Amino acid sequence: MLLEYAAAPESRAIVDIAPSYGLFIGGQWRPAAAGAAFKTVNPASEEVLSEVAQGGPADVDAAVAAARAALPAWSGLPGAERAKYLFRLARLLQEHARELAVLESLDNGKPIRESRDVDLPLAAAHFFYYAGWADKLAYAGFGPSPRPVGVAGQIIPWNFPLLMLAWKIAPALACGNTVVLKPAETTPLTALRFAEICQEAGLPAGVVNIVTGDGSTGAALVAHAGVDKVAFTGSTQVGREIARQLAGTGRRLTLELGGKGANIVFEDAALDQAVEGVVNGIFFNQGHVCCAGSRLLVQESVADELLAALRERMATLRVGDPLDKNTDIGAINSAAQLARIEELAGAGEAEGAQRWAPECELPGRGYWFAPTVFTNVSGSHRIAREEIFGPVLSVLTFRTPQEAVVKANNTPYGLSAGIWTEKGSRMLWMAQRLRAGVIWSNTFNKFDPTSPFGGYQESGFGREGGRHGLEPYLDV
Amino acid sequence: MSEMPEVPEHPTGGDAASTGRGTDAARAAGPTRGGKPRTGAGGTTRAGAATGTPRKAGKAQGAGEAARRGGTGEKARNEKSDKKDKNEKKVKTTEARAAKAVQAGAAGGETPGENARKGAPQGREKGQEQAVERDEAAQPATAAATRDASASAESPGGSGTSHAPHSPGAAGEPGAGQASRTPLLHDAAHAPGRTEALGVLKTYKLFIGGAFPRSESGRVYPVTDKDGRRLANAPLASRKDARDAVVAARKAFPGWSGATAYNRGQILYRIAEMLHGRIDQFQHEVAAAGGLTPAQARTQVQAAIDRWVWYAGWTDKISQVAGAANPVAGPYFNLSAPEPTGVVALLAPQDSSLLGLVSVLAPAIATGNTAVLVTSRDAPLPALTLAEVLATSDLPPGVVNILSGDPAELGPHLAAHRDVNALDLTGAAAELATDLEAAAAETLKRVHRPRGPEDWSRDPGTRRLTAFLETKTVWHTTGL
Numbered sequence: 016m017l018l019e020y021a022a023a024p025e026s027r028a029i030v031d032i033a034p035s036y037g038l039f040i041g042g043q044w045r046p047a048a049a050g051a052a053f054k055t056v057n058p059a060s061e062e063v064l065s066e067v068a069q070g071g072p073a074d075v076d077a078a079v080a081a082a083r084a085a086l087p088a089w090s091g092l093p094g095a096e097r098a099k100y101l102f103r104l105a106r107l108l109q110e111h112a113r114e115l116a117v118l119e120s121l122d123n124g125k126p127i128r129e130s131r132d133v134d135l136p137l138a139a140a141h142f143f144y145y146a147g148w149a150d151k152l153a154y155a156g157f158g159p160s161p162r163p164v165g166v167a168g169q170i171i172p173w174n175f176p177l178l179m180l181a182w183k184i185a186p187a188l189a190c191g192n193t194v195v196l197k198p199a200e201t202t203p204l205t206a207l208r209f210a211e212i213c214q215e216a217g218l219p220a221g222v223v224n225i226v227t228g229d230g231s232t233g234a235a236l237v238a239h240a241g242v243d244k245v246a247f248t249g250s251t252q253v254g255r256e257i258a259r260q261l262a263g264t265g266r267r268l269t270l271e272l273g274g275k276g277a278n279i280v281f282e283d284a285a286l287d288q289a290v291e292g293v294v295n296g297i298f299f300n301q302g303h304v305c306c307a308g309s310r311l312l313v314q315e316s317v318a319d320e321l322l323a324a325l326r327e328r329m330a331t332l333r334v335g336d337p338l339d340k341n342t343d344i345g346a347i348n349s350a351a352q353l354a355r356i357e358e359l360a361g362a363g364e365a366e367g368a369q370r371w372a373p374e375c376e377l378p379g380r381g382y383w384f385a386p387t388v389f390t391n392v393s394g395s396h397r398i399a400r401e402e403i404f405g406p407v408l409s410v411l412t413f414r415t416p417q418e419a420v421v422k423a424n425n426t427p428y429g430l431s432a433g434i435w436t437e438k439g440s441r442m443l444w445m446a447q448r449l450r451a452g453v454i455w456s457n458t459f460n461k462f463d464p465t466s467p468f469g470g471y472q473e474s475g476f477g478r479e480g481g482r483h484g485l486e487p488y489l490d491v
Numbered sequence: 492m493s494e495m496p497e498v499p500e501h502p503t504g505g506d507a508a509s510t511g512r513g514t515d516a517a518r519a520a521g522p523t524r525g526g527k528p529r530t531g532a533g534g535t536t537r538a539g540a541a542t543g544t545p546r547k548a549g550k551a552q553g554a555g556e557a558a559r560r561g562g563t564g565e566k567a568r569n570e571k572s573d574k575k576d577k578n579e580k581k582v583k584t585t586e587a588r589a590a591k592a593v594q595a596g597a598a599g600g601e602t603p604g605e606n607a608r609k610g611a612p613q614g615r616e617k618g619q620e621q622a623v624e625r626d627e628a629a630q631p632a633t634a635a636a637t638r639d640a641s642a643s644a645e646s647p648g649g650s651g652t653s654h655a656p657h658s659p660g661a662a663g664e665p666g667a668g669q670a671s672r673t674p675l676l677h678d679a680a681h682a683p684g685r686t687e688a689l690g691v692l693k694t695y696k697l698f699i700g701g702a703f704p705r706s707e708s709g710r711v712y713p714v715t716d717k718d719g720r721r722l723a724n725a726p727l728a729s730r731k732d733a734r735d736a737v738v739a740a741r742k743a744f745p746g747w748s749g750a751t752a753y754n755r756g757q758i759l760y761r762i763a764e765m766l767h768g769r770i771d772q773f774q775h776e777v778a779a780a781g782g783l784t785p786a787q788a789r790t791q792v793q794a795a796i797d798r799w800v801w802y803a804g805w806t807d808k809i810s811q812v813a814g815a816a817n818p819v820a821g822p823y824f825n826l827s828a829p830e831p832t833g834v835v836a837l838l839a840p841q842d843s844s845l846l847g848l849v850s851v852l853a854p855a856i857a858t859g860n861t862a863v864l865v866t867s868r869d870a871p872l873p874a875l876t877l878a879e880v881l882a883t884s885d886l887p888p889g890v891v892n893i894l895s896g897d898p899a900e901l902g903p904h905l906a907a908h909r910d911v912n913a914l915d916l917t918g919a920a921a922e923l924a925t926d927l928e929a930a931a932a933e934t935l936k937r938v939h940r941p942r943g944p945e946d947w948s949r950d951p952g953t954r955r956l957t958a959f960l961e962t963k964t965v966w967h968t969t970g971l
Binding site for chain 1: 753756757760800806807967968969970
């Protein structure tokens, strides 16, 4: 039963979205060379927010050239000076945090509570953390004076636009690299605002370049011979293509791709907390999370009890206006993504799994999907194998820990896993055997700039965060 | 000064430890001091004072005061005598004199200059001055009583004035007579015939538990620049001050060490922000403290700011560099992580009034320790001003406590203190350092003793970070 809350909308007045944006190259704003542009919409209302430049090959070329031109001075700066620029960026992100959070929710569709309480604080924290490494690289374990790689081409996804930007730019700059960053097609606005913040910080021209566009823009950036290193976060499918493209070029690559994380609940788990963890694991950010706990593996003996509690909890989730502070689940990011989710959910039913979603009044306009759970799922079902990237949970059961390990590892992915048990030794035993780059125990979806993040196998390679996050950006 | 007697470490309450307080005899004499003999000053009337006989501080005054007090061993050399001299010089016009006369009339017929040299008997003006020092409203002529009553309103260590005589390095000091004639350097601009307003000179205080008390002993000592010119007085911290500082540091430790490393980093960065905001002020202070040119001082201050930024960036990284997951030969999860040791007593370098001090202080607190820091004896002022920066940086009270004074006096107490976990001997001369190291052995303190002079401009490395860390290793079985 849903309690009646009064609406608590966060005001939009704090943001000032321009009717159109150019590309940010060499410290300057300019339209796309070919003059093309595209619209970005608010997925909760389908309202057009702004018109954004479509970067073509000439623009990518100009951006790479600007990054290359800025490289000697930037990498030649004493680390302490680079540090101070990055600290400025961190402090400015903190100062503008509310504005950026509202902008992110408008452009992405995620609830304001998440953008305010997770995305923005973490983004600022990433800059703050890596700022501190800029003058301490000698202590990072990569040799006495590690050099930067050079110009980094960075392509980021739409699920955590500003946070992914921070994960990419902060370590790159700390190590002395310059960057060309391509934000996702559907979520360019916070990256463009970040470019203005770079100007506010006095960041030297060309150190950060933002080129907006669609997949073709990203492809041009990956293919550009002037880029020394590519960092990509996105789907496994595109990651494969990038790896193919760079084969033999000697250019460095890190990939952070999809996942099908297993959230494993043992019979001795604290059930209420496990329910919260499961809900957080798959419904946080509408399930648009590479490390989402999209498979629930529950020990048979407590399956019924857990599922009953889970359904009861799901029925209290609020789907609605992302800017309303009561909202738990926001809008799906785009029509295309909504179509994909619906297709896979349909496949789940078709293959024989049992679908359940709470009664949910969805708004008329915008892209919405109610939180959904599938039971009676077999490991061969599409919804157990393919990443849905939406608020859809697939439930499987197990009897023994060894079985849980086998089932959890039965995936080409290997990004994340969750373990719910009160027994520490069992948790550690499981953690040692799970083939996943991030393992949460009695919690889920916890991130920190000091904590390395990345996957096994087809979830990608390389780590972001922590001391390990420096390595991809150093010539070591 | 030949006539400077010893000062007892803990002047008793009845003694006029603070000249402003006045002796019982003085109080008994009432607020008007007209009857007290003045040596060398001529009469007690305004007219007499106004003839402007130059005051000779020092010998005559001391004798007179000793006679008045009947106490032993206290030299009522008034550290503010300089200012009074300057005041005196300003009183050149009849008009000005008349104004002073009105003021001093209530004080019972003494000139400001005379007041300045007095020990016990304090005129109204003096009382007002005292009150102003303590940010209280000016009190009427029963200034002594007021001061006694209000002394408790100040921080515990304060005794109400800063006029206790004596300085640790008395032997080497310029004669009080000469020094007393020199205006305080802050006021160097305010030469006779000035048109600007008189400067409101800062009283330098200790920094304990987030507050700014005077020394509980009531003692101060003059701080001079390298040419011997008076800069200001600094509190001469006592054993009790050190005790209070350790209590404050211990109280602050759970909160500070329990804060996230990120939070500590933010606060250290904020300290850099605040210090940067005062870069000009510190440039001036550091130049005066160290006899540096403005450019040299600027470099030092900028380096001190950068040093705070350096350590702000270490708080959330030292664990990754100094910790480890250990691959033990068995079914165990084994993790070593560094933790702060507790309360650290730091003797700041004698010869680097800001940069060296920051280089010693920042690494100690970056990792979660709390600190009791003894400043350079001869150049304490930048450190005491730094306390103001710390107080406005969201640094929790008690995380840093700053005591100005003599490391030879305070060091032994801190080294032997059973609630101090570690000791940094940077500011101790070789022989003292050895003594302190021996004293610290009793409680097996972690002692950091640098080998030789340090170049504060160089990369500090991690030694000062790890010196005050304990490594905790935890084992956990892995198994179903």
